[in-house]
Amino acid sequence: DAGVTQSPTHLIKTRGQQVTLRCSPISGHKSVSWYQQVLGQGPQFIFQYYEKEERGRGNFPDRFSARQFPNYSSELNVNALLLGDSALYLCASSSLTPGTGKTYEQYFGPGTRLTVT
Amino acid sequence: KQEVTQIPAALSVPEGENLVLNCSFTDSAIYNLQWFRQDPGKGLTSLLLIQSSQREQTSGRLNASLDKSSGRSTLYIAASQPGDSATYLCAVKDGYAGKSTFGDGTTLTVKP
Numbered sequence: 001d002a003g004v005t006q007s008p009t010h011l012i013k014t015r016g017q018q019v020t021l022r023c024s025p026i027s028g029h030k031s032v033s034w035y036q037q038v039l040g041q042g043p044q045f046i047f048q049y050y051e052k053e054e055r056g057r058g059n060f061p062d063r064f065s066a067r068q069f070p071n072y073s074s075e076l077n078v079n080a081l082l083l084g085d086s087a088l089y090l091c092a093s094s095s096l097t098p099g100t101g102k103t104y105e106q107y108f109g110p111g112t113r114l115t116v117t
Numbered sequence: 118k119q120e121v122t123q124i125p126a127a128l129s130v131p132e133g134e135n136l137v138l139n140c141s142f143t144d145s146a147i148y149n150l151q152w153f154r155q156d157p158g159k160g161l162t163s164l165l166l167i168q169s170s171q172r173e174q175t176s177g178r179l180n181a182s183l184d185k186s187s188g189r190s191t192l193y194i195a196a197s198q199p200g201d202s203a204t205y206l207c208a209v210k211d212g213y214a215g216k217s218t219f220g221d222g223t224t225l226t227v228k229p
Binding site (some may be wrong): 004058104 | 121148149151153158159160161162163166206208210216217218219220221222
């Protein structure tokens with residue numbers, strides 16, 4: 001089975017521009033979460049979507065937005081990019097898996113490396 | 118607000134040594150705790166997941182324990198190998214659909 005996929009792999013943008021990052025979850029997973037990871041730190045939670053509804057939002061400005069599509073794939077949009085938005089953006093998918101003891105185990109994609117110049 | 122701390126930040130050991138990585142969290146009302154491995158510039162690989170009702174999980178040379186009352190988890194790696202060199206992150210999930218809070222990780226180097 002294919003794991004979580006993200007596109008693009010790398011992206012270079014200029015301050016003030018807008019960017020869209022994409023994520024496809026593992027087949028059958030209905031929950032997608034987005035994280036920002038700055039070098040040397042742990043990932044910071046941005047959004048979680050479940051069944052196309054926002055279920056959680058981290059402490060990020062309104063320049064960050066996301067959505068989930070009927071096929072459970074997701075997009076993260078960042079407007080008016082700042083230098084501080086340069087980071088690795090990670091997508092994770094998870095699913096309720098009854099009987100396995102692995103409820104909502106998160107599986108991460110390879111990430112999108114965003115550089116803002 | 119949940120806070121997760123991992124100590125030490127970096128660890129260097131000779132091959133073959135058994136080692137323990139520590140993770141502490143401030144709010145014991147967690148849903149689960151997950152340990153990950155991250156190689157430089159890569160995504161996260163899930164190692165072990167412990168539900169809030171469990172005390173430990175094992176996979177191969179890895180064993181993770183959870184003590185909710187004290188807000189601690191440990192990841193035990195037996196007979197370390199150079200291929201174990203990576204950053205190890207723990208993440209605490211608040212609520213069944215809540216966010217995960219990560220520590221900043223422990224960077225492990227296993228010397229041949």
